[in-house]
Amino acid sequence: MTQRILTFLRSTATVCALALASLAQAQLSIEITGAGANRMPVAIASFEGENALPRAVTDVVRADLERSGLFKMVELGPSPMGADAPPDFGRVRSRGADAFAVGTVAPSGSGRYQVQFRLFDAAKQVSLGSQAMVMAPNQYRTTGHRIADFIYEKLTGEPGVFSTRIAYVLKSGPRYELQIADADGSNAQTALASKEPIISPAWSPDGTRLAYVSFEAKKPVVYVHSLATGQRNVAANFKGSNSAPAWSPDGRRLAVVLTKDGQSQLYSVNADGSGVQRLASSSGIDTEPAWSTDGWIYFTSDRGGSPQIYRVPAGGGDAQRVSFEGGYNVSPRPSPDGKSLVYVSRNGGRFQVTMLDLGSRQTQILTDSAKDESPSFAPNGRMVLYATEVGGRGVLAAVSSDGRVKQRLSVQSGDVREPAWGPQPRN
Amino acid sequence: MKYIRVALSLITVGLLAACTSSPPTDGQSAVAVEDRSSGAASSGVDNSRVVPVDAGSADGKSAYPELKDPKSVLSKRSVLFDYDSYVIKDQYRSLVEAHAKFLTSHPNVKMLIQGNTDERGSREYNLALGQKRADAVKKALTLLGVSEGQLESVSLGEEKPSCGDASESCWSANRRGDMLYSGEF
Numbered sequence: 001m002t003q004r005i006l007t008f009l010r011s012t013a014t015v016c017a018l019a020l021a022s023l024a025q026a027q028l029s030i031e032i033t034g035a036g037a038n039r040m041p042v043a044i045a046s047f048e049g050e051n052a053l054p055r056a057v058t059d060v061v062r063a064d065l066e067r068s069g070l071f072k073m074v075e076l077g078p079s080p081m082g083a084d085a086p087p088d089f090g091r092v093r094s095r096g097a098d099a100f101a102v103g104t105v106a107p108s109g110s111g112r113y114q115v116q117f118r119l120f121d122a123a124k125q126v127s128l129g130s131q132a133m134v135m136a137p138n139q140y141r142t143t144g145h146r147i148a149d150f151i152y153e154k155l156t157g158e159p160g161v162f163s164t165r166i167a168y169v170l171k172s173g174p175r176y177e178l179q180i181a182d183a184d185g186s187n188a189q190t191a192l193a194s195k196e197p198i199i200s201p202a203w204s205p206d207g208t209r210l211a212y213v214s215f216e217a218k219k220p221v222v223y224v225h226s227l228a229t230g231q232r233n234v235a236a237n238f239k240g241s242n243s244a245p246a247w248s249p250d251g252r253r254l255a256v257v258l259t260k261d262g263q264s265q266l267y268s269v270n271a272d273g274s275g276v277q278r279l280a281s282s283s284g285i286d287t288e289p290a291w292s293t294d295g296w297i298y299f300t301s302d303r304g305g306s307p308q309i310y311r312v313p314a315g316g317g318d319a320q321r322v323s324f325e326g327g328y329n330v331s332p333r334p335s336p337d338g339k340s341l342v343y344v345s346r347n348g349g350r351f352q353v354t355m356l357d358l359g360s361r362q363t364q365i366l367t368d369s370a371k372d373e374s375p376s377f378a379p380n381g382r383m384v385l386y387a388t389e390v391g392g393r394g395v396l397a398a399v400s401s402d403g404r405v406k407q408r409l410s411v412q413s414g415d416v417r418e419p420a421w422g423p424q425p426r427n
Numbered sequence: 428m429k430y431i432r433v434a435l436s437l438i439t440v441g442l443l444a445a446c447t448s449s450p451p452t453d454g455q456s457a458v459a460v461e462d463r464s465s466g467a468a469s470s471g472v473d474n475s476r477v478v479p480v481d482a483g484s485a486d487g488k489s490a491y492p493e494l495k496d497p498k499s500v501l502s503k504r505s506v507l508f509d510y511d512s513y514v515i516k517d518q519y520r521s522l523v524e525a526h527a528k529f530l531t532s533h534p535n536v537k538m539l540i541q542g543n544t545d546e547r548g549s550r551e552y553n554l555a556l557g558q559k560r561a562d563a564v565k566k567a568l569t570l571l572g573v574s575e576g577q578l579e580s581v582s583l584g585e586e587k588p589s590c591g592d593a594s595e596s597c598w599s600a601n602r603r604g605d606m607l608y609s610g611e612f
Contacts, residue, residue, distance in 0.1 A: 189477035192481075192482055199584075219541070219581035259558050
């Protein structure tokens with residue numbers, strides 16, 4: 001049996017070698033292009049025993065925290081600090097760290113490892129908490145993201161988003177791929193490959209399914225796709241165009257845009273395509289619906305002459321206009337707490353991600369780029385992921401809600417577009 | 428033995444995924460990490476695994492040679508529109524009339540009208556604008572007597588440009604409605 005496995009692996013590996021080499025360039029790489037003003041100095045000591053893993057867990061933790069733009073990594077040197085040893089507060093303070101983490105990685109049987117870590121406040125010299133996880137050695141990345149989430153939440157009071165995933169469309173030549181990657185761009189996997197365009201991916205609230213528009217039938221059709229099984233069903237394929245899916249907060253219904261009765265208008269359907277209902281009516285275009293957690297459906301409409309953002313109560317009612325500045329405001333996405341709205345506005349020929357505080361009515365342009373599209377909030381509301389163009393190529397970028405922290409995700413060749421930030425994992 | 432089989436199937440899935448479509452995963456298996464501190468057990472459903480799917484596509488041939496004959500006006504299928512306009516220009520009147528005549532004399536033939544836009548702005552809003560162009564062609568054909576049941580107007584928005592540069596000449600070529608007959612879509 002072992003011999004058969006080895007033979008199988010060898011032959012498969014040979015067949016795959018070339019394919020893998022060419023696919024390596026499809027991996028997203030992340031670049032930090034702006035950081036917060038006052039970054040907290042934090043040290044992550046190397047964990048005792050982590051050199052037994054394929055790569056150090058703490059490399060992942062440090063990269064995550066650094067990328068958030070809220071922390072400045074302080075070096076403690078190569079010697080590891082274990083989870084149980086009394087910490088050397090003096091040494092950490094002398095390096096200038098306000099908080100630090102120590103940890104131990106130890107075999108726990110059956111080829112698995114226990115990772116135990118503790119976070120300290122260096123000034124008050126108190127423990128801020130500890131956690132232990134058991135993992136296979138190649139899960140160091142997942143474990144690192146979870147440790148970073150723990151530290152982020154203890155230090156900022158908000159949940160981290162390092163364990164979340166993003167969806168996006170990669171176009172390389174004539175090929176379109178709907179891909180899923182970790183929030184840091186690593187671990188990209190293809191959910192759907194097609195010769196025809198794919199747009200508007202939308203995560204189900206539980207993170208198990210994506211709704212999207214595929215043109216594989218020479219027209220836009222809305223599908224719902226279960227990522228773990230690859231099973232998909234048509235959610236909307238009425239006569240005419242079917243597009244712009246958006247999940248209801250309970251994950252049971254989708255707002256969609258249909259042209260079955262004339263111009264592009266808002267409807268809702270069950271995720272299996274049954275139970276179609278009209279959501280709003282206008283004499284113009286209504287599109288790009290987005291459900292808020294506080295009972296509104298935001299959307300783009302040109303009923304007033306130019307494309308602007310409106311909202312209707314999810315349970316039915318009159319539409320209210322939301323955007324008033326400028327002649328082109330599209331692609332609205334409410335923040336997870338419903339207090340602000342991000343959208344794309346045209347400013348002197350530039351399309352830019354803009355934040356609107358729904359309480360104070362203040363707007364802020366968050367980017368200095370010119371071809372921004374498809375903004376979506378991180379589940380903690382701290383960052384906005386969007387598509388833009390750099391040097392004629394489509395890339396993804398993320399910006400913090402205050403416009404300070406900036407990241408860019410790109411591939412070596414090909415266009416990346418249509419990003420959607422997934423929800424917190426529910427494992 | 429059971430473990431070997433499970434491992435083999437996981438490896439197979441991984442390798443096949445890498446072969447067909449997905450990039451290498453940095454040795455990262457997608458199995459959920461157990462969290463001992465919270466006492467959470469693995470549910471058995473692997474929610475971070477992604478199974479690749481190939482969409483395929485429909486490409487067919489038309490049964491009517493005159494639709495492909497370069498000498499026939501019926502081989503011409505595109506109606507171009509002005510910027511921010513959804514009105515069919517006079518220069519396309521004879522083209523639309525020829526297609527209306529063909530459709531009324533072949534009531535079993537169906538037509539898919541695809542509206543397109545240039546690349547500027549939101550993809551979904553452009554999809555809605557492309558629909559207005561397709562609808563304009565559809566309306567012109569029905570006014571010339573074509574049965575509504577023979578026609579479907581859809582939009583490709585900015586997704587299928589016939590010309591890929593960011594220039595006005597290119598953008599104008601992309602502001603169009605295309606007429607496809609049964610077998611071509």
